[in-house]
Amino acid sequence: MKKVLKSLLVFTLAISMVLSLAGCGGEKKVQLKVYNWGDYIDQSVIGDFEKKYNIDVVYDEFATNEEMYAKIKAGADDYDILVPSDYAIKRMIDEDMLYKLDMSNIPNYKYIDDRFKDLAYDPTNEYSVPYMWGTVGILYNKTMVKEPVDSWKILWDEKYSKQILMLDSLRDSIGITLKMMGYSLNTKDEKELNEAKELLIKQKPLVLAYVGDEVKDKMIGGEAALAVVWSGDAIYMKRENPDLEYVIPKEGSNIWFDAVVIPKSSQHKKEAELFINYLCETEVAFKNADFIGYATPHVEAKKMLPVDLTSDKSAYPEDGDLKNSEVFEDLAGSLPKYDRIWTEVKSK
Numbered sequence: 001m002k003k004v005l006k007s008l009l010v011f012t013l014a015i016s017m018v019l020s021l022a023g024c025g026g027e028k029k030v031q032l033k034v035y036n037w038g039d040y041i042d043q044s045v046i047g048d049f050e051k052k053y054n055i056d057v058v059y060d061e062f063a064t065n066e067e068m069y070a071k072i073k074a075g076a077d078d079y080d081i082l083v084p085s086d087y088a089i090k091r092m093i094d095e096d097m098l099y100k101l102d103m104s105n106i107p108n109y110k111y112i113d114d115r116f117k118d119l120a121y122d123p124t125n126e127y128s129v130p131y132m133w134g135t136v137g138i139l140y141n142k143t144m145v146k147e148p149v150d151s152w153k154i155l156w157d158e159k160y161s162k163q164i165l166m167l168d169s170l171r172d173s174i175g176i177t178l179k180m181m182g183y184s185l186n187t188k189d190e191k192e193l194n195e196a197k198e199l200l201i202k203q204k205p206l207v208l209a210y211v212g213d214e215v216k217d218k219m220i221g222g223e224a225a226l227a228v229v230w231s232g233d234a235i236y237m238k239r240e241n242p243d244l245e246y247v248i249p250k251e252g253s254n255i256w257f258d259a260v261v262i263p264k265s266s267q268h269k270k271e272a273e274l275f276i277n278y279l280c281e282t283e284v285a286f287k288n289a290d291f292i293g294y295a296t297p298h299v300e301a302k303k304m305l306p307v308d309l310t311s312d313k314s315a316y317p318e319d320g321d322l323k324n325s326e327v328f329e330d331l332a333g334s335l336p337k338y339d340r341i342w343t344e345v346k347s348k
């Protein structure tokens, strides 16, 4: 019995020595927390990154800039990587929520087209690296809509009652309503904003649903005739259902830039920069742009894409298609007004 106890003790000691050696010898794997838009990456590149650098990636998704911002501001999670749009980046810079990037760790930044540098949201390119860009427009089903689609006004046509999908995103939905009336989608004017609110309330009975990424299944499945969508998602849906077409209405739209940033909650700035640099590797940038359909700002990756994608003006509009379009600005003090409008519209 004694002998058994003794050998048990020796065995336990041996095991705990092995465990503690493993603990101090092998470095603990870094866990990189990435927070990106839904359906906005080719997941295989995440697995490849984990293998290549022996880093674990925890990957979460958001549906709007507002959702992402609220979560970061609340300090709920220590994310290392975010992919906000222009105006949200500007706000986070102003509120000191982002790290400056050490560009010597991101040499692949050289592949980013100059037209996506020095933009107003990050004029010195110190905080963000462009990921994708695009527009907001109308996706319609040619078998259900027989007339030409060139104006936001069609989304208020009673003929299409309960066949219209709107984006569940306050800047986009209020923004296109303002554009329809010929106003700026960054207006702070009380009267213009009230008009937009009344119009959105009036439109509500015609709206089948306010949606996010579900728009894709619904439009591919022919459940609605018209939807407000982002350009890259339009590409994806057109590939799946050739009856679908995308237009940027003549009144103009929103042109947006989504870029990668490191929030100050990050515990792993070096690895986060490694991840950004990895996203800018030509092969990786190509895979992402090819898979999701959004337009890449990466010069070399764009060259590798199929011509039918890069020549499709839905994804890569020409300057002429964008002449009345604007970039969202951070609304600062006027944001609560927009918030109230959207809450009122949604609760009617």
Ligand code: N2P
Pocket (backbone or CB within 6 Å): 037, 038, 039, 040, 085, 213, 230, 233, 256, 258
């Ligand atoms: C992808 C979301 C696209 C981002 N589902 C629009 N800025």
